[in-house]
Amino acid sequence: MADDFAAFADALVGPAVRAARTLTRDGEGIDEHQVVVDRVAYAATLARTIHELAAAPPVLAAEARVAAAELAADLPHRLAPVAAALGLGELPRVPPEILAAIAPAPVEAVGAAAIASGGRIAWPLDELLAEVRANVQAFAEREVAPHAERIHHHDELVPERFLQAMAKAGYFGLSIPSRYGGHELGNLAMILTTEELSRASLAAAGSLITRPEILAKALLAGGTEEQKQRWLPRLAGGEVMAAISVTEPNVGSDVASVSCRAEPAPGGGWAITGAKAWCTFAGRADVIALLARTSDTPGARGLTLFIVDKPRFPGHAFEAAQPGGGTLTGKADRTPGYRGMHSFTLAFDRWHVPAEQLVGGEAGVGRGFALQMAGFAAGRLQTGGRACGVTAAAVEHTSRYVAERRQFGRPIGDYGLTRYHLGRMVGRLVAARAITYAAAVAMDTDERAAAPVAAMAKLFACDVAVEVTQLGQLLHGGWGYAEEYPISRYVADAQVLPIFEGVKPILALKVVGRAVLQQGR
Numbered sequence: 187m188a189d190d191f192a193a194f195a196d197a198l199v200g201p202a203v204r205a206a207r208t209l210t211r212d213g214e215g216i217d218e219h220q221v222v223v224d225r226v227a228y229a230a231t232l233a234r235t236i237h238e239l240a241a242a243p244p245v246l247a248a249e250a251r252v253a254a255a256e257l258a259a260d261l262p263h264r265l266a267p268v269a270a271a272l273g274l275g276e277l278p279r280v281p282p283e284i285l286a287a288i289a290p291a292p293v294e295a296v297g298a299a300a301i302a303s304g305g306r307i308a309w310p311l312d313e314l315l316a317e318v319r320a321n322v323q324a325f326a327e328r329e330v331a332p333h334a335e336r337i338h339h340h341d342e343l344v345p346e347r348f349l350q351a352m353a354k355a356g357y358f359g360l361s362i363p364s365r366y367g368g369h370e371l372g373n374l375a376m377i378l379t380t381e382e383l384s385r386a387s388l389a390a391a392g393s394l395i396t397r398p399e400i401l402a403k404a405l406l407a408g409g410t411e412e413q414k415q416r417w418l419p420r421l422a423g424g425e426v427m428a429a430i431s432v433t434e435p436n437v438g439s440d441v442a443s444v445s446c447r448a449e450p451a452p453g454g455g456w457a458i459t460g461a462k463a464w465c466t467f468a469g470r471a472d473v474i475a476l477l478a479r480t481s482d483t484p485g486a487r488g489l490t491l492f493i494v495d496k497p498r499f500p501g502h503a504f505e506a507a508q509p510g511g512g513t514l515t516g517k518a519d520r521t522p523g524y525r526g527m528h529s530f531t532l533a534f535d536r537w538h539v540p541a542e543q544l545v546g547g548e549a550g551v552g553r554g555f556a557l558q559m560a561g562f563a564a565g566r567l568q569t570g571g572r573a574c575g576v577t578a579a580a581v582e583h584t585s586r587y588v589a590e591r592r593q594f595g596r597p598i599g600d601y602g603l604t605r606y607h608l609g610r611m612v613g614r615l616v617a618a619r620a621i622t623y624a625a626a627v628a629m630d631t632d633e634r635a636a637a638p639v640a641a642m643a644k645l646f647a648c649d650v651a652v653e654v655t656q657l658g659q660l661l662h663g664g665w666g667y668a669e670e671y672p673i674s675r676y677v678a679d680a681q682v683l684p685i686f687e688g689v690k691p692i693l694a695l696k697v698v699g700r701a702v703l704q705q706g707r
Contacts, residue, residue, distance in 0.1 A: 190251075191258040191284055192240055195233040198261045198278060202226050203702055205272035213703035216695055222268045224691065227699035229264045231621075231642040232257045238620040243310045246616055252296050253613035253620075255287030294602055297609030301599045305585030307578065307615055309623075311378075318371065319378045325355060326386035334387035338675050341525045343470060343500055344390050352391075353424025357383075358398050361564075363406075367419030373564075373626040377571035384575025385582075388679040389526035392575055396568045396687075397467060400561035401428045401475045403633075404491060407560035408546045408553060417493065429471035430565075431462045431494075431532065432558060444489055446534065448478035455541045456480075457512065458494065458534040464686075468516050468530035469499040475545075475561070477554050486555035491545040494537065502528060512537040523678025563637040565687045567629060570622035570643035573651040573683050577615045580651075580676045584608060584658035587673075591663075598661075607661060611654045618647035638701030645693050648683035655680040 206226045210216055216223050236257050242250040262277045269277055286292075300307065311319060329351055336342065352358065360376040362368025369375075376399065384392025398421040405414055420426040437443050446460025458478055468474060473493050480490040497506050502518040513535045518528040544550055545557055585608060588599035598604050625643040628636035655676040659666035666673050684690040688697060 191254045191287075192233075192237050194278070194281060194284065195236045195258050195261060198265060199226075199229050199233040201274060202265050202268075202272055203230060205274060207703050209272065210703055213700050216699055216703070219271070220695060222271050223699040223703070224694045225264055225268045226272075227694045227702055228645070229261055230702045231646050231698060232261060232264065234639070234642055235617050235621045235646055238624045239617055241624070242616060242620050245308070245310060248292065248299070249296050249307070249612055249616040250620070251287050252293050252609060253617040255284045256610065256613060257617065258284050259288060290602060290606055293609035293613070294605040295609070296612050297605035297607070298599075300581065300585045300608050300612045301589050301605070303585070304589075305582030307581065307612055309616075309619055314371070315375060315378060318375045319382060321355070322357070322379045322382040323385075325351070326382050326391060330383065330386035330391045334390055335669075335672065335675065337387065337390045337526045338523075338678075339669060341502075341520070341528075343528065344394065344467075344526050348391060349394070349424060349427065352394060356422075357395050358424045359422025360395070361399065362402050362418050362422045366414055367422040368402075369422075373567060373629040374623060377567065377574075377622060377626045380568050380571035381575040381578065384572040385579045386575075387526065388572055388576055389524045392572045393466070393524075393527055396565055396572070397428045397430050397471070397475075398422075398426075399568060400430050400565045401473075401493070402561075403564040404475065404545060404557040404561040408550060408557045410547045410550075412542070413493075413545065413547075426472045427467065427470060429465050429468040429474045430561070431465040431468070431474045431476040433462065433464045435461050435463045435531065443485075444477055444479055446476070446478045448480050448490060448492060448539070451536075451538055456492065456539045456544065458492070458537040458539060460534055462532040462534070464519070464529050465516075465532055466529045466686075467527045468496075468532060469501065469504055469518065469528055471496065472498060474532075475558075477558050480551055480554075483552065487552050489554040489558075490551050491554035491557045492539050493543040493545060494539050495543070508538055510536075510538055522681070523675070524682040560633075562687065563629075563633060563640050566637075566644040566693075567622070567625055567640040569683060569687045570618070570625065570640070570647040573644075573647035573680075574615070574618050574622055576651045576676055576680050576683070577611075577618055577647070577654045580655045580658040580673060580680075581608075581611050581615050583672055583676075584611065584661050587662055587665075587671075604661060607657055611657055614650045614654050618643075618650040622647050638698060641688065641693055641697040641701070644687060645690065645698055648680075648690070651680040651683050 236254045239250040239254040259280050359368035360371050364370045448456040451457040476492050476494045479488050481488040504516050506514045514537050516530040516532045591598050622643040625639040659673050659677050
């Protein structure tokens with residue numbers, strides 16, 4: 187079982203974490219030792235994943251063992267470059283039982299089983315969650331998958347019928363309390379929904395529930411009761427589609443440096459002026475959850491979160507004007523993948539927002555950063571689910587392709603190296619699911635305490651998606667580079683996953699690294 191390897195992981199990572207805490211003064215000196223913290227944070231993420239693999243369903247024992255062994259074998263390589271800086275001395279050798287678990291035969295066996303199953307890697311669930319997954323899977327295959335390639339190739343907007351059907355199915359209210367019109371099925375149901383939608387199309391379906399989820403979490407964390415009563419039922423029912431606007435042309439990960447301003451407007455309310463960037467779905471959205479500076483107080487304390495109304499626009503550019511003279515313009519930035527929702531650069535000029543749409547009311551002035559971070563924790567968890575969906579799609583399509591593609595007189599899936607590569611892909615998928623599902627369950631118990639685990643899930647699962655889609659592309663040979671095959675779309679879409687909802691280096695340093703180094707303080 188995978189738990190055989192957890193002790194080795196702990197023996198490596200535990201001393202590294204303790205040494206890094208000393209070196210960085212419990213995380214205060216992260217920026218003085220960025221490479222060390224990055225390496226230790228990722229090693230801690232791998233160790234946590236190995237522990238979660240030990241709890242994987244017994245039917246996945248072979249896949250979990252391969253996955254855990256490969257992650258354990260990678261740990262010395264992760265820590266070797268910083269071992270001297272941490273004063274660790276010579277690192278332990280990888281035990282023979284771990285090396286035996288990633289020898290060709292067991293990994294090839296996992297790959298062969300994937301070919302036999304058509305790449306469907308089942309994860310047993312309780313009756314309710316199994317029904318959730320089955321229903322979403324059927325919806326995605328029926329409604330989304332037939333249109334995914336066209337939307338990607340032509341950079342079309344997500345069709346309205348997708349939104350209407352998803353709203354009718356209740357997908358936008360899975361983690362919103364029932365008293366506010368949601369279904370309150372919990373974070374794992376939400377993750378399973380996200381995963382299955384992303385398996386059909388990341389850009390045309392998989393990301394649609396993330397934005398209302400982020401806004402809903404911010405409202406639940408600090409909105410007034412009136413705001414919850416007004417907005418949460420509309421978000422849950424799909425009546426209002428939301429976009430999230432934090433990033434600016436010159437501000438990315440350094441959220442506390444946001445400069446777009448909101449100033450008191452004559453006659454009441456607020457006037458927004460400034461530029462925003464990478465605001466996904468901003469054209470179609472009915473509202474934008476926007477973080478703006480409301481005072482000259484430096485850093486996060488001067489930021490406030492607003493719910494900004496706007497008209498719907500279906501195209502790649504738009505202009506809007508208010509009777510009082512406020513204007514809002516937007517232009518979609520072309521991207522090689524993740525098409526369908528469109529990410530916009532926005533320019534606000536005295537765009538009016540009613541006073542009652544400042545999240546938290548008067549008590550919310552200056553609290554925007556904290557409320558946005560509450561939403562981002564949910565967004566990171568969702569991104570782990572999205573990554574699992576893209577990875578699952580790559581595994582399935584590659585498994586079917588190698589079973590059908592013949593070279594040198596037989597299917598390429600009959601060759602040992604093909605089965606070995608496919609076995610590694612399956613192991614990675616099982617590992618990504620293990621930590622992502624565990625993070626979802628933990629978030630249901632205590633969202634604040636589980637936020638670092640959600641960040642780990644995002645960090646690891648997104649890397650898995652990039653690695654697995656590229657390996658699947660290679661197993662397709664030349665056809666993997668042809669747009670006629672979906673694997674090329676998966677490769678293009680996967681590239682964005684380590685970037686949004688916390689770009690990988692900053693996520694490792696400032697979120698996972700800080701949590702690991704400050705744990706127990």
